[in-house]
Amino acid sequence: MSDLFDGPDRPGGPDRPAPADLRVEIEHRLRRLLADPGTAGATADWAVATMAGDAPELADETVWTALDQLGGADLETGTGRLHGAADFAAWLAEFRAGRPPGPVGPAPPGLPLTLGGRPARYLPAGERVPPTCALASFDAEEDARLADHPRVRRIVLRHRPRWVPTVQCLHWSDGADPRALDELVAEGVATDADFAGALPAQAVDLTCRRCGVPSRVLLAAPGTALLDDEPARLRAHRWVERCPRCAGRWTANVLEILPDAAPPGG
Numbered sequence: 001m002s003d004l005f006d007g008p009d010r011p012g013g014p015d016r017p018a019p020a021d022l023r024v025e026i027e028h029r030l031r032r033l034l035a036d037p038g039t040a041g042a043t044a045d046w047a048v049a050t051m052a053g054d055a056p057e058l059a060d061e062t063v064w065t066a067l068d069q070l071g072g073a074d075l076e077t078g079t080g081r082l083h084g085a086a087d088f089a090a091w092l093a094e095f096r097a098g099r100p101p102g103p104v105g106p107a108p109p110g111l112p113l114t115l116g117g118r119p120a121r122y123l124p125a126g127e128r129v130p131p132t133c134a135l136a137s138f139d140a141e142e143d144a145r146l147a148d149h150p151r152v153r154r155i156v157l158r159h160r161p162r163w164v165p166t167v168q169c170l171h172w173s174d175g176a177d178p179r180a181l182d183e184l185v186a187e188g189v190a191t192d193a194d195f196a197g198a199l200p201a202q203a204v205d206l207t208c209r210r211c212g213v214p215s216r217v218l219l220a221a222p223g224t225a226l227l228d229d230e231p232a233r234l235r236a237h238r239w240v241e242r243c244p245r246c247a248g249r250w251t252a253n254v255l256e257i258l259p260d261a262a263p264p265g266g
């Protein structure tokens with residue numbers, strides 16, 4: 001918990017007048033409340049008094065929300081306090097998240113990349129996503145299976161600005177060697193044109209309608225709005241048209257049959 005107390009030590013009591021930067025004071029109060037829930041009453045009194053004042057920072061939604069929460073820090077339910085340490089920690093995290101430049105977390109994986117005008121992280125061959133990285137619907141086993149695939153690369157990005165980042169697979173069928181792309185990205189010179197043959201993809205279990213045998217496959221995942229010219233990309237891509245077990249024709253847009261265990265050789 002020491003990272004919660006990494007700021008300057010600020011002396012002072014609950015009746016101290018608000019300093020010039022109200023945001024600094026709010027963070028200080030939140031941290032002290034988390035360290036000592038016994039300060040809830042004094043903190044709530046300070047927050048309510050501050051909200052009745054005329055500090056210019058009150059126009060900031062993040063400031064107002066935090067003060068509103070602090071103003072209820074000592075609410076009673078009849079059996080005890082309504083809010084506890086978990087709430088105070090959440091308020092502090094929320095307040096920090098709403099403040100530029102934002103929270104400082106562990107270093108993101110991969111290499112920086114701008115794709116389609118959006119910031120992303122590029123994962124070159126073999127790079128694993130660290131377990132500390134918070135990602136939406138992430139499957140570490142699947143990721144390991146795709147990490148060295150000769151026709152696949154993975155990028156980490158947010159599909160919408162405030163969404164949790166996710167790993168997005170890209171697949172090539174035009175013979176392009178992603179190892180060359182690894183070098184371009186590492187040198188910081190890759191552009192959208194270097195992703196010309198790529199199609200967004202997702203790994204799924206697909207059961208053949210004819211023989212009933214499931215295969216782990218990569219399906220095209222259009223509609224991600226990640227890369228432009230999507231209709232042209234779909235037309236140009238080569239598909240795996242038949243089930244490897246019975247040679248029956250598939251109806252889904254299969255890009256690649258994935259191995260059950262070890263990735264295929266280069």
Ligand SMILES: [Zn+2]
Nearest residue numbers: 208211243246
């Ligand atoms: Zn089949």
